[in-house]
Amino acid sequence: MTNMREVNFEKPSYEDWKVAAESALKGKPFESLLTKTIEGITLEPLYTxxxxxxxxxxxxxxxxxxxxxxxTEGAFGVAQAAYGNNIEEFVAQSEESIKRGNEFVSIGKVNFNWTDEALQKLGTLLSNHPFRINVEDPAVLNVFKYIENKNQIGYIQSNEHYTIEGFPNVRNTNAYxxxxxxxxxxxxxxxxxxxxxxxxxxxxxxxxxxxxxxxxxxxxxxxxxxxxxxxxxxxxxxxxxxxxxxxxxxxxxxxxxxxxxxxxxxxxxxxxxxxxxxxxxxxxxxxxxxxxxxxxxxxxxxxxxxxxxxxxxxxxxxxxxxxxxxxxxxxxxxxxxxxxxxxxxxxxxxxxxxxxxxxxxxxxxxxxxxxxxxxxxxxxxxxxxKTVLVGTNNYADPTEEVPSEDFVTVNRLAEPFENLRIAFKEHPMNVQIIPFGQLKTTKPRTDFVKGVLATAGIEPEVTEPSTDISIIQQTLKNSTADYVIISATDDDLTENIDAILAAKPATVILDAAGKFKTDWTERGLNSYVFAGINIYEKLTGVQASMKEVQR
The missing domain is CATH 3.20.20.240 (Methylmalonyl-CoA mutase)
Incomplete structure (x- = not known):
């Protein structure tokens, strides 16, 4: 039996690995493994x-x-922010947080004004604990009149510069x-x-x-x-x-x-x-x-x-x-x-x-x-x-409603989809997916379309799949939906597109699931739903088209 301690394995080079990777890709180019970030940096599949x-x-x-x-040596500091509807709640929450492991009193957005009384109570709190002040309201900086411990450690976060005199350990010059x-x-x-x-x-x-x-x-x-x-x-x-x-x-x-x-x-x-x-x-x-x-x-x-x-x-x-x-x-x-x-x-x-x-x-x-x-x-x-926000633009729950409350307002990537969901709730539409073909061939595209619709809070009716074009035609003729998507393979839809379009009611907006070499929009098809489409623009456009049809 071979003694594994005596076995030496030859170290593969980067080129060896690249050849093996290209073989595993089965025809796809090696460049498909490269990812370019928004910074313009190309991420490699392997670093040596x-x-x-x-x-x-x-x-x-x-x-x-x-x-x-x-x-600086040592572990990071925990600076959990406190909130409150009044200064008493804020102080109580901050003190409780310190007892439970927080290390910095952290001040940001609060639901009350910084009155003299509030500043006095905050000053007492900051005299006993290091702090981080994210300046939402410059009035909070008047607290330094009430901080007795002049050697307390603190940070003033802001895109404005504020002069703080007499506190040598408070950092107030911030690249924000x-x-x-x-x-x-x-x-x-x-x-x-x-x-x-x-x-x-x-x-x-x-x-x-x-x-x-x-x-x-x-x-x-x-x-x-x-x-x-x-x-x-x-x-x-x-x-x-x-x-x-x-x-x-x-x-x-x-x-x-x-x-x-x-x-x-x-x-x-x-x-x-x-x-x-x-x-x-x-x-x-x-x-x-x-x-x-x-x-x-x-x-x-x-x-x-x-x-x-x-x-x-x-x-x-x-x-x-x-x-x-x-x-x-x-x-x-x-x-x-x-x-x-x-x-x-x-x-x-x-x-x-x-x-x-x-x-x-x-x-x-x-x-x-x-x-x-x-x-x-x-x-x-x-x-x-291309960037997934789980629960928002992918894997979304169509039954969920967007809360109307706003505590913090910043630019967020999810906002367009939240607004889209609100718009469809205010102006709902009936949506139907008609699968044409066998279940195993239509299901991937049907599921994809359902996922796209879910981002706007839409739960479509999905009919039973059928391979009989006459049934598909009759289903389409009888449809009461505002918006219908045909889910079929490329070959099935290409072969039967004329028969499908002939059965489309004038009031129905009809799309096809998939991306096709032939453009059928001039023959009555509205558009297509496919991977890589701008979902927000697509669904906004569908809603606008529905309003036009209803006039």
């Missing part, structure tokens, strides 16, 4: 040490050591990229914008004083590895930024993160909990200093239970995942190190472009145009299902 060294030009150790030197994030920014754009904001802010001070008050704020989206790499990349960029000011050994840069609401939906809201968990874990892997997890129902109004669940997401990561036992858990990963390097190069190039245009403030119009382009690309990908 050799390709990593080639990409980084032998500077892997320099990159990892920079990331580690720019990160969250607004850009909700306007569609890519990771590359967010990183460059953070540097550009810092460059604008540093003009009136020296770097040593500046870095003591500076920190960066990022929203963390659902692209796990991109989010990890974004946070790591900023530390590399910050080292390069400091060097431009003649600083060879800058202090570790503080990075505050919050889970993004860009992919949150009012539909199937518990999926938001999964999104938040994914985002929070990527922030921790990337090396965030503070993590805020938004409750899954924050769009319509958080509850005590949802706040506790959100806080426990961070606590489970911190206490149970063991990830905080490793200082740089992503360090050395061929994929993440390569992605980090790509972001560093591209973000620095965009930062220089902003600086050449006069800096962040002067280049705001250019930046806004770039962000709008990114946002439109994101929306189009969601509408075409």
């Amino acid at each position: 040490k050799e390709t990593l060294f080639e990409k980084l030009d032998g500077k892997l150790e320099e990159q990892t050591s920079t990331i580690r030197s720019m990160k 990229t969250v607004d850009a994030h909700y306007n569609g920014a890519t990771s590359t754009q967010e990183l460059a914008i953070a540097l550009a904001q810092a460059a604008d802010q540093i003009k009136d001070t020296n770097f040593e004083d500046f870095e003591k008050k500076f920190f960066a704020s990022f929203a963390v989206d659902t692209h796990f590895f991109m989010a990890v790499s974004k946070i790591r990349a900023f530390r590399v960029l910050w080292k390069a930024f400091a060097k431009a000011y003649g600083i060879e050994k800058p202090q570790p840069v503080k990075i505050l993160t919050e889970t993004s609401l860009r992919s949150f939906s009012k539909l199937d809201v518990y999926v938001n909990l999964l999104r938040a968990g994914n985002e929070a874990f990527s922030a921790v892997i990337g090396g965030a200093d503070l993590v805020t997890v938004h409750p899954h129902n924050i769009l319509t109004g958080p509850t005590n239970q949802s706040v506790r669940i959100a806080r426990n997401v961070a606590l489970v990561i911190k206490e149970e995942s063991q990830v905080t036992r490793v200082f740089d858990p992503a360090g050395g990963s061929y994929f993440i190190e390569t992605l980090t390097n790509e972001l560093v190069k591209d973000a620095w190039a965009y930062f220089l472009e902003i600086q050449e245009a006069g800096g962040y403030t002067a280049a705001k119009s250019m930046i806004d145009t770039d962000l709008e382009k990114s946002w439109n690309e994101r929306i189009e990908k969601v509408q075409k299902r």
Whole structure:
């Protein structure tokens, strides 16, 4: 019997793997394994040490050591936000949260005004605990008149700069990229914008004083590895930024993160909990200093239970995942190190472009145009299902209604589909799917069409499949539906399209499931429903056509 310890296996090269992959693809091109991100970065199907060294030009150790030197040692801080209808509820919820593992009093949107009485009670709370203030209402900053502990640690998050005197441990100079994030920014754009904001802010001070008050704020989206790499990349960029000011050994840069609401939906809201968990874990892997997890129902109004669940997401990561036992858990990963390097190069190039245009403030119009382009690309990908929002544009529950409440309002990718569902509820239509052929051949397209309709809250009537064209014709003639989709194979529909169109009532909007080489729209067919179609535009168009027919 062979002693396995004495057996040596030949190490396959990248080319060997590529040949095997092409064979497994059975005719599809190798390029089909490549994925291009919205940042313009091409994701490879395989990363190796050799390709990593080639990409980084032998500077892997320099990159990892920079990331580690720019990160403060110790686990991340849990900064769960509190809410409340009045200051008493807010303080009680914050104190209870601290008892249950929260480490920072976190202030954002609240349902009450910051009166002197409220500020006094908040000041007492902040005198005893470190804090994070996301400035929704500038009036909250009057709390510093009531904070007795002048050495308390704190962060002031805002896209505006506020001067805070007499609190040496409060950081009030913030590269705030969250607004850009909700306007569609890519990771590359967010990183460059953070540097550009810092460059604008540093003009009136020296770097040593500046870095003591500076920190960066990022929203963390659902692209796990991109989010990890974004946070790591900023530390590399910050080292390069400091060097431009003649600083060879800058202090570790503080990075505050919050889970993004860009992919949150009012539909199937518990999926938001999964999104938040994914985002929070990527922030921790990337090396965030503070993590805020938004409750899954924050769009319509958080509850005590949802706040506790959100806080426990961070606590489970911190206490149970063991990830905080490793200082740089992503360090050395061929994929993440390569992605980090790509972001560093591209973000620095965009930062220089902003600086050449006069800096962040002067280049705001250019930046806004770039962000709008990114946002439109994101929306189009969601509408075409190239980006899936589970429970919203795919795997949707057609019976679910969109809640009317709004607690937090930001740009979200799910909004077009939520609005579509509201529109169809206000102006309902009868929809029918007629399968032509055997069940096994029609079911895939029938199920696909049902899934498309479900995104608008439509539950269609599905007739029994039939291979008899006369039955299909009679079903269509007798249909009382406003909108009918024929589900058949390419061959069956091509052979019988004339007979089907001849039976179509003038008041019925008729579509075919699938994408065909021949266009039958001039012969009476309305359009087609197929994978890759812009679902939002398609269903909006159907509704508009129905209104025209009904006039």
